[in-house]
Amino acid sequence: DAKTTQPNSMESNEEEPVHLPCNHSTISGTDYIHWYRQLPSQGPEYVIHGLTSNVNNRMASLAIAEDRKSSTLILHRATLRDAAVYYCIQGTDTGNQFYFGTGTSLTVIP
Amino acid sequence: SQTIHQWPATLVQPVGSPLSLECTVEGTSNPNLYWYRQAAGRGLQLLFYSVGIGQISSEVPQNLSASRPQDRQFILSSKKLLLSDSGFYLCACDRGRNQPQHFGDGTRLSIL
Numbered sequence: 682d683a684k685t686t687q688p689n690s691m692e693s694n695e696e697e698p699v700h701l702p703c704n705h706s707t708i709s710g711t712d713y714i715h716w717y718r719q720l721p722s723q724g725p726e727y728v729i730h731g732l733t734s735n736v737n738n739r740m741a742s743l744a745i746a747e748d749r750k751s752s753t754l755i756l757h758r759a760t761l762r763d764a765a766v767y768y769c770i771q772g773t774d775t776g777n778q779f780y781f782g783t784g785t786s787l788t789v790i791p
Numbered sequence: 792s793q794t795i796h797q798w799p800a801t802l803v804q805p806v807g808s809p810l811s812l813e814c815t816v817e818g819t820s821n822p823n824l825y826w827y828r829q830a831a832g833r834g835l836q837l838l839f840y841s842v843g844i845g846q847i848s849s850e851v852p853q854n855l856s857a858s859r860p861q862d863r864q865f866i867l868s869s870k871k872l873l874l875s876d877s878g879f880y881l882c883a884c885d886r887g888r889n890q891p892q893h894f895g896d897g898t899r900l901s902i903l
Contacts, residue, residue: 713889724881724894725835732889768834776842776888777823778850781835 685769690786693759701754701785703769708749713772715779716743716754718765725768725781728754764789793818795895797882803901810855810869812898814882817863822884824865825892826857829879841865877902 686704693699705714713732717725729736729743731752736743742755756763768784794817804810816822823842827835837850839857847857854873858866865882879899885892 715889715892717892722879722897722899724883724897725892727891727893730889730891772889776840777825777885777890777892778837778840779835779892780837781827783834 684780685771685782687767687769687782687785689783690788692788692790693756694790695761696758699756699759699763699787701756701767701769701787702751703753704751705769705771706750708771709774711774714743714745714749714752715770715772716741717768717770717781718763719768719784720765728767730772759787759789761789761791763787793822793884793886793893795882795884795893797880797895797898799898800896801899801901803903804872805903806874807871810867810872810876810900812867812880812882812900814865814867814895815863816865816884819863819884819886821862822886824859825883825885826865826867827881827883829881829897831878835881839867872902874902876900 713730715730716728719725729741731743744753766784766786768781770779796815825840826838829835841847841859855869879897881897882895883892
């Protein structure tokens with residue numbers, strides 16, 4: 682299994698930026714980094730993914746280290762609806778057989 | 792966009808009973824399909840995936856089986872449920888490697 686390392690939990694104040702770190706030291710050259718989030722009692726939701734360059738979409742930004750052994754998901758202004766478990770997933774060269782670890786549980790404080 | 796339908800939302804079954812969970816996909820053709828299970832407080836565990844009709848790959852040995860009788864239909868089954876089969880079962884689909892994976896709303900299965 683391609684595993685990543687994330688902190689178990691993080692807290693953020695509402696309307697402040699949040700930086701969620703992830704280590705993926707075993708990543709190979711063609712493996713993408715994927716981020717999903719899961720609200721209680723729901724299925725995971727796609728957030729963002731990237732290979733080498735930093736990526737932006739309407740939900741978040743993904744900053745990937747130059748050596749690709751780590752990345753950071755950036756939520757620019759946390760809202761209460763962003764409280765969820767965030768999963769960082771290392772892709773494989775055979776497809777999207779994802780290994781979901783325990784992720785980072787983000788608490789947003791009003 | 793892709794939509795995944797899973798039913799039922801919750802299910803309570805006795806030990807030793809059979810199981811059939813169905814997942815159907817709309818909005819795409821020839822998707823990759825996946826079954827995951829999530830135990831309470833844990834991450835998702837990939838159980839099965841399929842790249843086409845009749846093609847099933849199993850990720851972990853278990854009491855469950857999967858079938859894909861049609862392009863956009865994925866079924867999870869068991870002949871005799873065990874207590875350890877309890878969990879939150881999620882169906883997912885994508886259009887290929889490194890494409891976003893879309894998840895259904897899941898089925899919460901309790902075994903008594």
